[in-house]
Each structure stands twice: as C-alpha cells, then as structure tokens.
Amino acid sequence: MIISKYACMTGKLWRPLVLITALLMNSACQGQADELKQALAEPLMPIDQVDAQFKEFVRKRIKKLELPGNSEAWTKEAKQIRRQVLEEVVFKGTPQSWRKMRVNVRKFNTLETTHGYSMERMLIEALPGMWIPAVIYLPDELDGKRVPAVLNVNGHAPEGKAYQDKQYRCIQQAKSGMIAMNLEWLGMGQLRTDGYQHNHLAKLDALGISGLAIFYRAMQCGIDVLEQHDHVDRNSIAVTGLSGGGWQTIMLSSLDTRVKLCVPVAGHSALSQRLDHPGSIGDLEQVPTDLAVYADYTHLNALMVPRPMLMIYNAKDNCCFVASTVKGNTYDPTVPFYEQAGVKQHLAYYENQDPGDHNYGADNRLQLYHFLARHLHPFGERKIEEDVDLQEILTAEQLQIPLPENNEDFDTLAAGFARDLPAATRRTHSQLLEQLHKTLNYPEWSAYAERFTGPRGVGGLVVRYLKVNIGDELSMNVSIIEGSNQASVKTVVLLADSGVVQQTKKIRELIQQGCRVIAIDPLLVGLNKPSTVLYQTNLFIHSVGERTLGLQAAQINAAVEMLRRVLSLGKVGIVAIGPRMSLAARCAVVLSGQHDYGELVTEGELKSFNELISPAASYAAFPEAYCFGLMQHFDMPTIKRLSSK
Template sequence: MRRDGILLSLLLSGAGFMVLAAPENPAPPDSFDRQLEAEVLKIERHAAQETPDKETWLAGQKESRRELAEMLGLDPMPARGDLHATKTGESEHEGIVVENLHYQSSPGLYVTANFYRPKEVNGPLPTVLYFCGHSDKTKDKISYGNKTGYEHHGVWYAKHGFICLIIDTVQLGEIRGAHHGTHRMDRWDWISRGYTPAGVEAWAGIRGIDYLLTRPEVDGKKIGVTGRSGGGAYSWWVAALDERVACAAPTAGITTLRDHVVHKCVYGHCDCMFMVNGYQWDYDRVASLFAPRPLLIVNTDKDPIFPVDGVFDVFRRTREVYGMLGAEKNLGLHVAEGPHADLQPLNTGEFHWMLRHLKGESAMATYDGAAVKSIPMEKLRVFEKLPENQRNTTIDESFVPLAAAPSPENWEKSEGDLMKALREKVFASWPDTAAPHLEPAGRIAANGVVAEKYTLRPMGKGTEPTLDLYLLQPDGAVDRKQVVLHVLDSAGWTAFEGRYGPVFPTLFPGMEKQAAKPTAVEELIGSGVPLAFLCPRGEGPHKKAGTDKDQIQLRRSFYLTGATLESWQVWDIRAAVNRLRSLPGFKDSSVVIDASGAQAVNAVHASLFEPGVNQLDLRDVPSSHLDKGAPAYLNVLKYMDIPTAAAMAAGKRDVTIRASDPAAWQDAAALAGSAAGGKHRFEILPLSEP
C-alpha cells in the first residue's frame, strides 16, 4: 500500500459510496505533527477548563449557536425568501407515494429531493429529514443525485407511518457543485473566504425544514434528522443550529479533532465535514448543542475515517452535558460491527430511535422489515433539464459575501475595526503570551564578512518548530541603525543557499566549501547594512517531507485547528523581527523587510503587529487572496483584502510594491494617503522596474 494513503471506491450494495482513507503506515511524527498535536491539546485543555453549571450552559447556548453559524458562513443567516418549491413527478411504490421535487434554499441554489409518504395520510405524521452521504449516482452522463443511493431509507420510513424528505447535496446532486475545494481542487481561497460547503448543506437542511412545515402531512413538532457519513455530518450541523428538530440520529458523521488532525483522518474527508474553526472548537461541542433533546450517536466499530474510539470520546463528553441537564436518558450510543458503510445493523438503531422518540413507542418495541433498495434511480429524477439560473456550480463564490474596500472618508474608524478583526477573527490562534527565543548556532568570519546562524523558536524556548535565522554583516564597524530582513520562500532559499553556502559552508548542512563568489561578498560589504535571512515554516529547509498529498493535508490540518500554515508564517516573521532587535547593537535598529510573492503578503501582515518594521520592499505581490499562490488566512476576505492591508501598513512605514498589475493597487494608494497623512511613502511600481 502507498504510504500517502489510498483512494477507495467501494461499491457497497450498488450505491457507489466513496471512502477516502487515511494514510497507511504514516511516517514518524515530525515537527509539524508535534506542533499540530500541541494545538489540539491546547483546544482540549481549554474545553476541559470550561465547567459551567446548568443555568450558565443554557444561557450560553444562543451564543454558541451563533458561533457555529458563523463558522459555517451562516452569520447572519441568509434571507429566507420564497422556496419556489415545485413538484415535478409522483409515483406509487409498494403502498407508498414518492414525490420528486425541488426547492431553492437561496435564489438559484436548488435542492433536489424526494418526498416519501404513506399512500393514505389522515393527519400530520412524524417526519424525518434525511441527509445523504457521498453516493455517486450517474448513468450516461446524467446525475440522478445521491438521494437515489439512500431511497431505501425513505421507503422504510413511509411504510412505517412516517413522512421522509431525502435531499441531494451540492456536490453529488442532480446539479453538481463542489465539496473538495482544499482536498484536491487547490481552492485555498475557500479558507480566506470563510467558506465551507458544510454551510451550504446546513442551509439546505434548515430550508428543508421550512419546506416540510408547509406540508399538511407533517407534524411540525415531531421532526427528526438523520443521515450517514457526509449526511451524518450535515445532521449534526442542522440539529445543533435548528431548535425545531425534535430528535436526531446522525450516523458515521463525527469524531474528535484529535482523530482528524493527530491521527490524520483529515486525509479521508472532503471540506463538507468541517466548519471554519475560528473559535477553535472540538466536535463534541457541536454534539452538545443538541442537548437536552433525544440524540442517538450511531457508528460502526471498524470505520477508518470515524474511528470508534473517537466516537466514544464524543459520546462521553456529550454525556457529561446531558447529565448536567438531567437528561441522560435522552442520549444513546449505537455501535454496529462493520466498516464505513450503510449497513442494516446501523439502520436498526436509527429506525428504533425514531420510532421511540417521534412515535412514542417503547424501548422494547420491534418492527418488521429491513430497508431494502427497490426503486430504480431513473424514477427519482427531478429535472429533465437543469435550470439555467442555477448557482449550485459556483455557490462557493457568493455564499459568504466578500468585504468591500473601505472608503478614505471612513478610514480612521475602519482601520481600528479591521485591526480588531485581524486579531479576533483571522489570527485568533496566535498565543497571547509567547516569548520567541533565539540561540546561537554557528559563526564564521571570512572574506570581510561575519556570518552568524541562529536557531529561532517562534513559540518560545524549548518549543517547536525551530527555524534557521541567518545574519550577515561586514566585519568591523557596522552601522546598525537599520537591518534588512529577507523573508524567503522555497525558491528564495535555493538562491540564498547557492549564493552564500559556498562562502560559509559550515552554516549550511551538506554544503562544501568553494571559492568565494566575489559579487555575493562585495555587494554585502558595499551595502554596509546588516542582512538577515529567514525561511518561515513550510518553506525551504523547513518544508514538510512527504508527497504533494502530505503538503495538502498539512495545510488542511492547520485549518482544522483554527489557523493556517500561512498565518503561522506571519507569526514567524514577527518572531524574527522581535528577536533581531534583541541582539547586541540592534536594540534601536529599524527593520526593513524584503520579500516577494506570498511571503510579501505575510510580511505586510506581520508589520501591522510589529512597530519595529519601518519599511517594506515587496515584489510580485498578489493583489487578492483569491489569486492562486496568495496566502490563505482564516476568514480574512470577510473583512479585507491584500491592498487594504498594504494601505494599513503604509500608515506607519514606507511601503514599495512592485506588481504585475499596478492598476489593482490604486484604491490602496488612496487609502494609504489617508492612513499616512503624508508622513510615509507608498509606491506602486511595475514589476519590471528595479
């Protein structure tokens, strides 16, 4: 088996359920793994310290729901407009009726669905909203929707006196959108947007309940939610957010943050499984929001992407909340033997829970008949022709609104608000009290230059990661009023190592001494200014070893802990600035940062928090976090984009930006004029200009 994981397409009962496996035989933990585990432990410890009493917990539920909605891109909630619910077909099947229908959760955002009911309905019935997992149901290039992979659940419920609405997802519905933005589509802008398809699925479910309440067959006080795998996750979101849900039985849709990040279950999940974790929650907090209503947690014992030990942990922590509320009888755990699959033993627990808590049957109640697939998917198709006004395929571009650039007239107030947003919503994972540590790692004096290498620990003494910080300055009397910090990406590191490694080989592992390159040394001596060089974590010698998939899942793992790799790179730059000025002779030095590409954007944001930076010299700077290659920061586009950050930086220092499209920076120049008040220079130059 490949070490970096395998993609399995398991055809279970003909449903085409897709299971993405975690890596097999993973490499030993490295510095990144240890940092991520430390972040998870920090979140776990913070949660363990929260021990509210019953009254405090109940009083905080509203705010907790708001926080979850925010992390799903649903705060404020989208407008509840006309659903435009439309029935496109109806058929009878073994004593039940199935309606094919669609509604719009938001204008142009279609939800295709099947509505199952008994043939004879004499009054409002208990109702189940069923969320589908990743079942790929296509034939002759027509998508029939993953709802057709779970039709046996709807049939069972209708035969046993329930109403059941089964809804398609945005990824595998009849109109195909996307769930795999960060997993395999290189859509890191989703993180910067604060977008997750989990929010789209949660909103589809909430609006599905709105639709159900328009139907006379539905008892609005007896609505349950369930679903498997991805559908289990959407059940959690809707159950936690919507108090109209009376009963829930999510199946194979939850485990701990530790499982996802430390045990690498994140490899096996698309983005629909995750909130944008700005408040740094563990997943039992989502589960506990359903308390004290009846909740059954359902899983198998051999599920590789929702490991049963993690499920036990979620159950245990959730049980503490139910116990505190005096409602432990309303919480259940059903574990069946088997893999990650839609198994009958799982269904048994789900069905029994709904019978008990929606129909009032006893714990000893029995029922006849398993859930058996019996309806051809062609009969469940909603659209013969897809609507031209659909937004499903591009909903990631509009679901979470982008912030507009502030106006010069309101700049003073806007700047304060934006700094607050950066601290609380974008870089909230940064520690409050960390003291970066710097220790000598080597020194060479050669060719009229003193080269020093330091080990920088951005998180403090004895912590990881460890980064290499180089300081080069002319031997002898040096003017240290200014030091230039070059922030290097991987390409920059290669050039730096090739330029100075042969001159100072003992400071560069594996480098052999060669004849000095005159230009390298002469330019350094001629400048008369000390030069520092830093590769932040994730770049050059500090890049994670492994495959491209490992690099992707590393970035996703940071995202799950409420940060991004790039936001920690910003912290690394801050730490380097801070520690450079702690060196003998540099206490009063001003720092010039030289950087390009994504590291230029990181440098801009680092300067906002480090007053010791008095100049930015930046090249090839992306003009938006939407650009390929731009750094991803959690939620940043809800508040600002890169030009606004550059204008904020220009309020306290000189800024020079060399860009391929200078016109994209004109609004920033206007803002910078307001910010600087004429005290600092803000230059936008063509990239070709030296």
C-alpha cells in the same frame, strides 16, 4: 594565411574549452548549492517538534466542555452556545435575509410507484437564487394523517441523492409510515460542479461573509419544507446521514431545535480527535472559522439534550472517525449531560462490525429503524425490517430535477458580494493599521533564541542555526548565512513559499551582493510546516480564533526585532518569494510600524485580491490569505501602499 589558419584553429579549440570550463564552474556551483541545501535542511527543531507544538497550540484553544451543576444550568448555557455559534460562526456577516428565508418550492411531476409510496420532486430555494434538488417519499394512504418525517442528508458520495444506500433508507422510511426527504448536497449529485467545491466557501469568508451559512441553509431548507408539509408531525422530525451527512446531521440538529431526533453516522468527532487523526479533519465546513472559540463538537452533542440521539461509528472505517478513536472523546463526554437531565435512555451508541468500513449499510440502517421506532413510533404493528427490492432503486437520471441555468454557487455569490468591497476607501493610516491588526488578530509577541549554534563553514559560506521561541508558544527554525571571506554590508530577511531550503541559489546571489541573509520559514512554510496537509493545518488555526496570516507576520516581526537587537543591526531588507510570503511580508512590515525594515522586494505576489475569488482560485494553495474579512476591509493596492510608506 598561416596566421589566419591558426587563428581559426584556435577559435575551434577555444569554444569547447569555454564550454567545458562553464560546465565545470556550473558543476562546482551546483555542488556548493547542494551542500548548502543539505546544511539548511538540518534544523535545530525537527518535524516531530513542529507537529507537537502546533497540536498543543491548537488544543489548548479549543473550548472545553464542562458539566454544570444541574440540568437547568445546562439548558441556559445551551441556549447561549446555540446563539453564539449561529451569530458568530454560521451567519457571521451574512445578509439578514438569509436567516429569514421563506419557504419557496418549485414542484415537478410526482413519481408514482406500486410499492406503497410515491415521490414528490422539487427544488427548494435555500438562499436567494440558490435552488437545492429534493425528493420527498410519501407513504400511500396519508389522508388526514400527520406522521414522523426524516431529513436524509448526503455525504461525500458523488452520486448525491441517487446514492444507493441512501435510496434504500428513504424508501424504507416511507414503507414504514414515515415521510422521507432525500436532499441533494452541495458539490454532489446534480450540484457536483466546480462552483460548489466545499473549500470554495473560503471565498465568502475572505469577504467577511460566513461561507458556512450556505451549507447551513442548504440543509435547513429541508426542515423548513418538512415543517410546513400537510402530513408531517412537527414534533417528530428527525435527521440522519453518513459521513458529510453525519456532519450535517449534528450541525443542523444541535442548532435547530425543530429537529427532535438525530442519527449521525461516522460524520463528526471532537476536534482533539481530528488533531491526532488527520483522516477525520474533513473539509473547511467541518472545521469552520471560529467554531472552537464557542463550541467543540462535544458541545454540539450536548446541545441535543434531552432530544434522542444515536451515534453510529464503524469499527474498521476506511475513511475517517474509526470507532475506537472516537468513542472516548466524542460520545462518552455526552453521557453525563443526558444522565443529569434524567434522559439517559435518549442517548445511544452503536459500533458497526459488519462490514465495519465507512458505510450506512443494512446493519446501520436497521439500528436507525429501531431507534426511530423507540422514540417516534412510526412503525405501528409493522415488523422492523428493511423490505426494499433492488428494482425500486432509481438511476440518477430518473431522480434528476431541472435546475435553473444560473443557479447561485460559492463562486457566483463571492463575485457578487466582491463588487462593493472593500467597504470603506477613505480611512486614515491609523484606522487602516487598527483594522489590519484586528482582522489578522495580530499578537504582540516577543522572541528569544531558545537554542543556537556557532558558525559552520559550508561551501565558502558561514551558517548559524537558531531555534527562536516566539511568544512562548511557536518556536521556529531560523538560519543566518553570510560569506566567509567578505564583510556583509547589509542584512536581508529571506522568505519563500517553497521554504528557504529550496532557495540556495537566491541565498548565494544575495551574499554575492554583500548581504547577510536571515532565512526564516514562518508557520506553515518549509521547515516550520506541520506534517498535516497545508490547508487542513490552516483550518485548525482559524477555527480556534487565530489567523495564520497574523501569526506569520508576528513571527517574522518578533524574530527580526530580536536579531536586530542581539546583532546590533540597522534596518533590514526583505526579499519575499511567492504570493504567500509576499503577503505575509507586507503585513509584517505594516504591523511592525516599519521601524525594523528597509527595502521590501517581492517576487510573484498577487496583483489583486480578486485573484483569491476567481473560479480557478484554490484555497488549498494559499489558505492563509482566506482570512475572514480581509477583502471586506482591504484590497491589494492598499496593502502595498501601507507597506511602502
């Protein structure tokens, strides 16, 4: 009994001792992990260098605007640029029917007023099955007349066509003798649903179908309707809008010569300005795939020559495109083109001071009216002023137009096109490799250690730091970690969506298994992620013709090949954590020819590329996967098979 009693007491005492010991061991491990985390977070290339090299990488790839010898030469070049942007950017990969849409309008009851105008309510079919609400404001007493027309496009105001400042200018245009169209924008007003979120256009891009075309057709359909209107003077069609509406204005007006005058307001700038002022970057449609290969926004400005253009910016803009940051790089380069064509008076610039914020308020609207009067002469003997009573402004409900139940959006269009993809399934291994190389625009880069350190002891481990120069363009931070008291029997490359600094537990696990760990953060990841918002960084890379996924794969391969050579390593394994780095790792293995790699282990990777186009999928979370045409040519099982050979 005594023995039993002491055994029982010993058990009671032993359990707390075990717990205390475990806690102490865990605390020690945690301390070591924190020490390693701190050490890994001290790279040779700090964030300011990461930012600077990224900007330089993008900036030198943006097409430069050059003034030709004479205006005739520019007219010829302008036609070529317009064709290239339309074919290689806007409508790339789209069905031919999208460019040949006939005007299809469903009209609803007209709203009559006692203020000198009426409002036609309608739906316009922009693409098969996609209907856009619109309201046309018609002056009274139009019998037998053809008058100027203005397409008024929305910005990011969630009210859409009901946005008060937009209603003011549409009403005033009608009161001044013009026809005004108030066109709804994707993602705003009645089209403010998840399926119209702007970055969802990436789902079409991934399928090899330009999502930008949907934006383009959603605004161009307004010109189609106005051009065929019985009372519109086809030679006097103008476009104007604020913010995203300003972007629509320059994009549509520069590429569709049916537009005879445009007034973009705080909606666009040269891409270099956006690099330096991230608040001006905007959504995917504003920095679309491959645009900068063929044209910067300065080119689009110059495409307006000789047509009149007034560019309005705000002095204290609280959104984007602050006037002082834009004029020198966006407006000034356009001036010589108008001067060369002998129509300097057709180009104007205005900087709003009051209120000076992001607005298309009374002062900016007055500049619009004066510019229209100067070039399209709609006012006649009327005084150029704004004469709109607040009671004329309607609610969203009053302006609402019934939409069909199954109106197409980015998500439904993507789901429909995906059913028949990938396009070809019976392809040889070499054909698949060639296609992946092309789709990712994979660069054949080499690497060298630009800087490196000797071994540093960190919590029982040895850490070496390298700044690896890749292709003389994109250097990156690399760390090599191994145990201080044990020989490494194999080498593993560690990649993680979170960045390697957050993977100290995994690093220690691998080292305990006898591994030397090469910790790599490729472009847009961890220590090598520029400080710009992730998806906006990706926008720039794709816009200048590169593909982030291809660059990541090339960085991984170049660094590994260099380290294998310098350290006399055999094949190295890869451990990739998260969907982003799992896909990058698989692409790297495939494109390396698999000579450098042993086992590839992934955690949390995509099961299917269809996950990228589900309604809940987020471009912002995994932007590099939305590589133009990736899903057109590949599915996830094919990528896995290729990387497992």
